[in-house]
Amino acid sequence: MQSDSKEWVLDAETEYRFELDPGASLAIKLVHGQAEVFGAELAEGKTYLFGSECKAAIFTWQGCTLEVTGHASTEYVSDETPMAAYANLHIAFEQMRVRALRVVHGSPASDDDSDANAEPPRVLVLGPDNSGKTTICKILTNYAVRAGQNWSPMLVNVDPSEGGWAVPGAISAAPVQSPLPTASPANPLGSAATSAPTALSSNALVPLSYWYGHPEIKRNPLLLDRLIRNLGENVRDRFDGDPEAHTSGLIVDTPSSFASGPTSGASTDSRHSLIKACVDAFKINVILVVGHEKLNVEMQRLYGSRLTVLKIPKSGGVVELDLPYRERVHNYQLHTYMYGQKIDPPPGISSAILGGEAVTDLILSPSSSIISFNDLTLYRIGAESMAPSSALPIGAARTVSEMQPVLVDPASSGSGLLNAVLALIAPFNPDEAERYDEEILDLNVIGFLVITNIDIPNRKMTILSPNQGSFAGKTAVVGSFEWQE
Amino acid sequence: MSLYPQTHAFGQPTYPAPTYPQPGPPAYPYQQTPAPPPPVYYVDPNTFRRDYAARLAQLTINSRPIIQTLSMVAQEYSRWADIVVQCLEAHIRRVPPYMKLPSFYLLDAISKNVYDPYARHFAPFVVPLFLETYQQVDQTTRSKMEEMLLTWRTGAPTGKELFGFITQIAIERGVWGGDPGVADISKAQVLSELEFTLSQKERAVQANAWDHESRKHVEVLQQLRSLVEAGVSQDELRQILAQLRSLSQSTAPPAPAPAPAPPTYPQPSSSSYSYPSQPSYPARPSFVPPVVHHSQPQSYQYQSTDQPKSEPVDLSSLLSTSSSPAASTSTSTAPSNIAGLFSALLKAGIVSATGTPVGAGDTAKAEDNTPQPTSQGREASRAYRKAILGQKIKLTNADITRKRPSIVHFMYERLSVQCKQCGIRFSDDALGKKDMESHLDMHFRQNRKANQNIGRGHSRSWFVGLEDWVHDSSTDYKGKGRADGSRPLNAKASAAAEAANREAELRAQFVVVPQGDEAKTISCPICKETLKSEFLEDDEEWVWKNAVKKDDRIFHATCHSEALTSVQSLAVRLRNEATGRSRSGTPEASSSRASPPKEAAALRTSISPTSESKRAGLKRKVDDYSSSDVTAKNDNDGTPPMKKLALAA
Numbered sequence A: 001m002q003s004d005s006k007e008w009v010l011d012a013e014t015e016y017r018f019e020l021d022p023g024a025s026l027a028i029k030l031v032h033g034q035a036e037v038f039g040a041e042l043a044e045g046k047t048y049l050f051g052s053e054c055k056a057a058i059f060t061w062q063g064c065t066l067e068v069t070g071h072a073s074t075e076y077v078s079d080e081t082p083m084a085a086y087a088n089l090h091i092a093f094e095q096m097r098v099r100a101l102r103v104v105h106g107s108p109a110s111d112d113d114s115d116a117n118a119e120p121p122r123v124l125v126l127g128p129d130n131s132g133k134t135t136i137c138k139i140l141t142n143y144a145v146r147a148g149q150n151w152s153p154m155l156v157n158v159d160p161s162e163g164g165w166a167v168p169g170a171i172s173a174a175p176v177q178s179p180l181p182t183a184s185p186a187n188p189l190g191s192a193a194t195s196a197p198t199a200l201s202s203n204a205l206v207p208l209s210y211w212y213g214h215p216e217i218k219r220n221p222l223l224l225d226r227l228i229r230n231l232g233e234n235v236r237d238r239f240d241g242d243p244e245a246h247t248s249g250l251i252v253d254t255p256s257s258f259a260s261g262p263t264s265g266a267s268t269d270s271r272h273s274l275i276k277a278c279v280d281a282f283k284i285n286v287i288l289v290v291g292h293e294k295l296n297v298e299m300q301r302l303y304g305s306r307l308t309v310l311k312i313p314k315s316g317g318v319v320e321l322d323l324p325y326r327e328r329v330h331n332y333q334l335h336t337y338m339y340g341q342k343i344d345p346p347p348g349i350s351s352a353i354l355g356g357e358a359v360t361d362l363i364l365s366p367s368s369s370i371i372s373f374n375d376l377t378l379y380r381i382g383a384e385s386m387a388p389s390s391a392l393p394i395g396a397a398r399t400v401s402e403m404q405p406v407l408v409d410p411a412s413s414g415s416g417l418l419n420a421v422l423a424l425i426a427p428f429n430p431d432e433a434e435r436y437d438e439e440i441l442d443l444n445v446i447g448f449l450v451i452t453n454i455d456i457p458n459r460k461m462t463i464l465s466p467n468q469g470s471f472a473g474k475t476a477v478v479g480s481f482e483w484q485e
Numbered sequence B: 001m002s003l004y005p006q007t008h009a010f011g012q013p014t015y016p017a018p019t020y021p022q023p024g025p026p027a028y029p030y031q032q033t034p035a036p037p038p039p040v041y042y043v044d045p046n047t048f049r050r051d052y053a054a055r056l057a058q059l060t061i062n063s064r065p066i067i068q069t070l071s072m073v074a075q076e077y078s079r080w081a082d083i084v085v086q087c088l089e090a091h092i093r094r095v096p097p098y099m100k101l102p103s104f105y106l107l108d109a110i111s112k113n114v115y116d117p118y119a120r121h122f123a124p125f126v127v128p129l130f131l132e133t134y135q136q137v138d139q140t141t142r143s144k145m146e147e148m149l150l151t152w153r154t155g156a157p158t159g160k161e162l163f164g165f166i167t168q169i170a171i172e173r174g175v176w177g178g179d180p181g182v183a184d185i186s187k188a189q190v191l192s193e194l195e196f197t198l199s200q201k202e203r204a205v206q207a208n209a210w211d212h213e214s215r216k217h218v219e220v221l222q223q224l225r226s227l228v229e230a231g232v233s234q235d236e237l238r239q240i241l242a243q244l245r246s247l248s249q250s251t252a253p254p255a256p257a258p259a260p261a262p263p264t265y266p267q268p269s270s271s272s273y274s275y276p277s278q279p280s281y282p283a284r285p286s287f288v289p290p291v292v293h294h295s296q297p298q299s300y301q302y303q304s305t306d307q308p309k310s311e312p313v314d315l316s317s318l319l320s321t322s323s324s325p326a327a328s329t330s331t332s333t334a335p336s337n338i339a340g341l342f343s344a345l346l347k348a349g350i351v352s353a354t355g356t357p358v359g360a361g362d363t364a365k366a367e368d369n370t371p372q373p374t375s376q377g378r379e380a381s382r383a384y385r386k387a388i389l390g391q392k393i394k395l396t397n398a399d400i401t402r403k404r405p406s407i408v409h410f411m412y413e414r415l416s417v418q419c420k421q422c423g424i425r426f427s428d429d430a431l432g433k434k435d436m437e438s439h440l441d442m443h444f445r446q447n448r449k450a451n452q453n454i455g456r457g458h459s460r461s462w463f464v465g466l467e468d469w470v471h472d473s474s475t476d477y478k479g480k481g482r483a484d485g486s487r488p489l490n491a492k493a494s495a496a497a498e499a500a501n502r503e504a505e506l507r508a509q510f511v512v513v514p515q516g517d518e519a520k521t522i523s524c525p526i527c528k529e530t531l532k533s534e535f536l537e538d539d540e541e542w543v544w545k546n547a548v549k550k551d552d553r554i555f556h557a558t559c560h561s562e563a564l565t566s567v568q569s570l571a572v573r574l575r576n577e578a579t580g581r582s583r584s585g586t587p588e589a590s591s592s593r594a595s596p597p598k599e600a601a602a603l604r605t606s607i608s609p610t611s612e613s614k615r616a617g618l619k620r621k622v623d624d625y626s627s628s629d630v631t632a633k634n635d636n637d638g639t640p641p642m643k644k645l646a647l648a649a
């Protein structure tokens, strides 16, 4: 064993928690027993790498021995975890799935199960900041794909500050077929597909993504509402075309701002209307409220009569995350989207697995090209200097300007385009007759670009794009995210 | 000033655009070295000879830029082909053994990329040159040369032998000894041909994730490899070899520009292009069943009888018996081969007694479009349902927070077999074993691909389009496959990134405008649009962007490439049609419903085809055609089938 390796012996139903400083990495090897990281089981004898300020926990149902190399700023073992409750949830959801599948297959119901409804679980997870919502979504998803039943649950992320498989500012949905690995906060839900061969399909996910463009939901709640409904409609279409796939159900991760805020006024209205947008769009039948009594009561009152609202415990391992940390995570995410993932192992570790893959397979080469201003049509949604709608009197007619696509001229000084993150969107309807004013709001994202230089005299700009594919003649939408390497 | 097209992609020169689909393995493992200086303009042959020889002298290591440059110069100065050929032969003979392989790669590149007149210039001496070199080099180099030799079989633009049949067979005999028909066949030869066919099929799968047929072949070929490695009889080696050749032939891309020709009816194999008599082979009928040729279009005649080895596939039809009984009418050409190989496979446990290739089961299942899981799967999911519903737990706050979950039972005990690579678990029953097997295959393929891709840049794919995402019904969903095996849409996204990279490379190609022609407008013969010229400030010359010169005509590089691809995919579809196979299982499934034990039926048909089975084959062709039309919409490139037909016409 290396000199700076430590062995941790965990009792059944305890977890080893750790937090990493910027630049630090940790290597964890399961020496003996069984262990899982947020629901994804570790293979015995393999070394797993963690980095980019990762804060995570290795849990064991039956006890295990871990060998940990590297320096964690915080590390301890806790025997107080909500895992039993999460496991119960999983089993209850499995019951819903097998019933739904039975109906799709047309098999008769057994005697002990005649009264149950046969809808698959369509779960909305709500909770305030730092309640571990994303982790719960991940654990429930991982348990489903580990059940050995070939489930492929749809994981939906409508938290634009998190970004899911895309970059912050986007909301997305992706079917998951293999356990989601944990290595870094840059890709907490697995990775979108690359040209590299991967061992886990969760490192080659195929998301459907829409671009909201801002971290805060209050910036343009009407737009977010519309995008959520677009996402939901396409998920439903997909399920309609494949009823078996539907039986795996879906799990929706939400922004914390859905859960917390003033109890009355315009922002409460927009909060409630966004929750309602999710419930409608994804035909939610279970709402999980994580560690928030008041919200639980609120949801019971609003939805208790027509769907199941449950309060579930939050993990004591959840760490308070401050704003600078969140901004650093946004940087990690954009970097990972373009360049892939690279975590240098701690000294003494020569071979390791990163997010379930060989370390070398995760490095990507983006493409940088100089294009003319005319090669890309740029829009911003809503007037730039617009006050947040919460500042407006209730019912004030700002709809038009909030949803208005505004052409952005890179040549105008102060366009704010340098370092801007752009969402490249799908082509407009080729049939002119089918086009409409706000079509751009309903087009999904194809990829993300960053403007790394603007040369106004020569009307040219330098664009960083994830691959060498051409984007000339396409349309992109600017948000409020910027990124510099 | 440079006189030939150069390509610029990411600062590295790329291989000259192939002027026809490359049948051989793609790039060699070149070492990266700085590109040599641009060539000068030669006015007299002596200067050219001196300069070319000098440049050749730099080819001491396997350097892609040098090979590329030398190949492009050879293309540009094909009027002095004899000089190039003399220089190269002299160079290969002179350099020490460790330097010979790169020179052969150059010979290979020039012959394949330029082809005429080089291939016929090399043909007279390539046999002794190859064999003498082969004697001098080490084992690693030998296997690389064998690999190259195998690509020469289909290296000509027509898909035939690069240097002609006689030359090819002469080298092969020199390398592997004897004639494959009469003399002993070495295990090494079979293995190296196996590897070659396997790599062809793997590329087919990479290029087209929906190609279940090739996917299945890959799995069975891998099994076959372990069988051969374990040791089989001389007779079996011979059978396997024969099957491999026809299988590999069926993968070779067709000619790029099919010339309209009258339908050539199969002639008795009496041409000079023929293997010597092969007593150990079952007597080959002197005709290919006419039904095959009726359905083949004129443009697809190159696979005709002057090349007896290229008769329609047998191994593949054997391999596809699980999903397509009586797969190919051509099975009648070598019944005892099939029976023999089949029993060999059976003996080795590669196929089960019911005729389903072990390990190919999942793919076969994926081809089965019916949503019903197998009865085995049904039973397992019924048992799971019972166990899960037996858990007394309700979605209430009390139950969720207070109950003791039996999660260990469901997550660990029920799934006692674990993948040591990634930790994914499987049940300890027949179904779980099969899933585990496919899962390990997936790891194997992935590792192999990763090793092949070392040093090659990867990039994030664009997200798929909305329509593809919504209608992605072929991914492995509940009941349709395994948890983590084939995943077409992921592969599709990857393929899209590759395609984007390819397109960028094509667009970066240009042709220098000849002096005095700057004012001339020329248009692309394919799309009829004017080629845009542009002044390159760095090189101080006018060029046509996105352009490629072929036969003295200038095309859009993208149009030209697309046209080639279209011809290719059209031919593939026609081939599917002609051999009565398609990757969609539906027509087979429906036509097989009448004869319940379909595997048995398949075997029987292939051994002694009756007139009924021939009729059935005919009928199915009609089904297949419509089904391949439908499935073609799912092709990677997203080009509607109609467009391809139009382009190919």
Ligand SMILES: [Zn+2]
Binding pocket: B419, B420, B421, B422, B423, B424, B439, B443
């Ligand atoms: Zn595995």
Ligand SMILES: [Zn+2]
Binding pocket: B524, B525, B526, B527, B528, B529, B555, B556, B559
């Ligand atoms: Zn053109």
